[in-house]
Amino acid sequence: MPANGPTATVSRSTAVPGPAPGPIPERGCIPWSEARHVAFGSASPLPPVAVPLADAIGRTLSRDVTALQDLPHYASSAMDGWAVNGPGPWLLAGSGQQGSLPREGNRFLPANSAAVIATGGLVPHGADAVLRKESGLAARDINGNQVLTLRPEAKAGEARSGQHIRPAGQEARSGEVLLPAGTVLNPAQVALAAAAGHDTVQVRARPAVAVVLTGAEVVTQGVPAPGQVRDTFGPQLGNVVSLLGGVADSPQRIGDSFASWLDALDSPVLPAGAADVIITTGGTGKSGTDHFRAAIDALGGQLLVDGIAMRPGHPAVLAGLPDGRFVIGLPGNPLAAVMALLTVGAPLIASLGGAQPPPLQLMMSGCDLEGDPGRTRLVPCRFLSGLAFPVQHTGPGMMRGLAWADAVMAVPPQGVDSGGPVPVLPLPWAAPETPRTPGAEAANPP
Numbered sequence: 001m002p003a004n005g006p007t008a009t010v011s012r013s014t015a016v017p018g019p020a021p022g023p024i025p026e027r028g029c030i031p032w033s034e035a036r037h038v039a040f041g042s043a044s045p046l047p048p049v050a051v052p053l054a055d056a057i058g059r060t061l062s063r064d065v066t067a068l069q070d071l072p073h074y075a076s077s078a079m080d081g082w083a084v085n086g087p088g089p090w091l092l093a094g095s096g097q098q099g100s101l102p103r104e105g106n107r108f109l110p111a112n113s114a115a116v117i118a119t120g121g122l123v124p125h126g127a128d129a130v131l132r133k134e135s136g137l138a139a140r141d142i143n144g145n146q147v148l149t150l151r152p153e154a155k156a157g158e159a160r161s162g163q164h165i166r167p168a169g170q171e172a173r174s175g176e177v178l179l180p181a182g183t184v185l186n187p188a189q190v191a192l193a194a195a196a197g198h199d200t201v202q203v204r205a206r207p208a209v210a211v212v213l214t215g216a217e218v219v220t221q222g223v224p225a226p227g228q229v230r231d232t233f234g235p236q237l238g239n240v241v242s243l244l245g246g247v248a249d250s251p252q253r254i255g256d257s258f259a260s261w262l263d264a265l266d267s268p269v270l271p272a273g274a275a276d277v278i279i280t281t282g283g284t285g286k287s288g289t290d291h292f293r294a295a296i297d298a299l300g301g302q303l304l305v306d307g308i309a310m311r312p313g314h315p316a317v318l319a320g321l322p323d324g325r326f327v328i329g330l331p332g333n334p335l336a337a338v339m340a341l342l343t344v345g346a347p348l349i350a351s352l353g354g355a356q357p358p359p360l361q362l363m364m365s366g367c368d369l370e371g372d373p374g375r376t377r378l379v380p381c382r383f384l385s386g387l388a389f390p391v392q393h394t395g396p397g398m399m400r401g402l403a404w405a406d407a408v409m410a411v412p413p414q415g416v417d418s419g420g421p422v423p424v425l426p427l428p429w430a431a432p433e434t435p436r437t438p439g440a441e442a443a444n445p446p
């Protein structure tokens, strides 16, 4: 069972900016921006988890990564050659092959001596420089001692003090913060954590999401016959959930009976482990085959959001079950479902994962946008020359418009004039429109 659950009192103070809500048109419906607040405020973050480095790319740090010791933690050679002490010529020290020091034990290099060293090798105490292999010549003198001298082609000043030695702590000092909490880890940052001595990192949890597809008319392959529809959720919903910060199981398909709804929602252990959130598709309406509300009621759950004053997607529902799981009811119409997922699912999953909800951006509308009194219209849009324009083919059951959209405009009930500001919701799979600001690139990494 999840450690977290629907909070008894929903906090509405969290700032999720949105257009001013208009009058509420349907009984039970709450304004669009309020639905985002309620979904975000209903949950609190799941406990962070420790993950092995190999699984950490893309995860968000919940705790700073510090250097566990100096980085590098010992003075090492940057070249193949000889560690030298003092100005040449040098007597090759050590009993090892051709003047190398023992790997362990006494690693002191006496004055006017040299010892063979490889790139990355531990610089012995007493050494003040490394002479590159191509700059030195080791040969026996008349007394039979191995002596190192500079070749004529050595560069001027070789081997000057400190040359070709990487000092300990050159990259970071022990305890220094290398990656602050909040960093979304990229491969180079994971490599840095490894270099700093970490085996695991502590990251924000990803809520486990189970998906339940309903509807006897829904088919999962081939060209659907009249009366059938091809499932649009199964092939993509899991990916969208992961873009929102959750981890989805493979979808479970059920028919239209109340008993199958109860079975699907009642099992705390869904296909692959306990779910923090269950997403259902279809069945949010009020016909005889729509069982979302009745199933939640029968299981002793509570409706946290029961309809949203938005188009499309107004029948969307969010509920909490007594065992702490959340249930998001997405309408069956494909575009309506995505709009409901962005409105309710995105803030809920963000909240459980200890993240902020996706922020709205204010864009300038490229044309007049008609409002829908009392409702927010969610309109897929494209960006052109810094302006947002609605796309075509955005009926509640259509995917064609969204397939090419950059984002979704949240058109307030009073509409928007051409050139006026319109809040825009990002699509999880599309890059946000980022106006270039001078100096933005100059941010200093830690």
Ligand SMILES: Nc1nc2c(c(=O)[nH]1)N[C@H]1C(S)=C(S)[C@@H](COP(=O)(O)OP(=O)(O)OC[C@H]3O[C@@H](n4cnc5c(N)ncnc54)[C@H](O)[C@@H]3O)O[C@H]1N2
Binding pocket: 213, 214, 215, 217, 218, 229, 230, 231, 232, 233, 234, 281, 282, 283, 284, 285, 286, 290, 312, 313, 314, 315, 330, 331, 332, 333, 334, 336, 396
């Ligand atoms: N009398 C009313 N009827 C409807 C209203 C209303 O207010 N009064 N609202 C309409 C709106 S708006 C929506 S949205 C839908 C909500 O429907 P449900 O959530 O109950 O979903 P279903 O009835 O099961 O299905 C609706 C539609 O979606 C298709 N569907 C279902 N699952 C899938 C899937 N996996 N892939 C693709 N398409 C799917 C289903 O076949 C239906 O065509 O109610 C309206 N009616």
Ligand code: MOO
Binding pocket: 311, 312, 313, 314, 315, 331, 333, 336, 396, 397
């Ligand atoms: O939510 Mo329905 O149109 O709005 O598909």
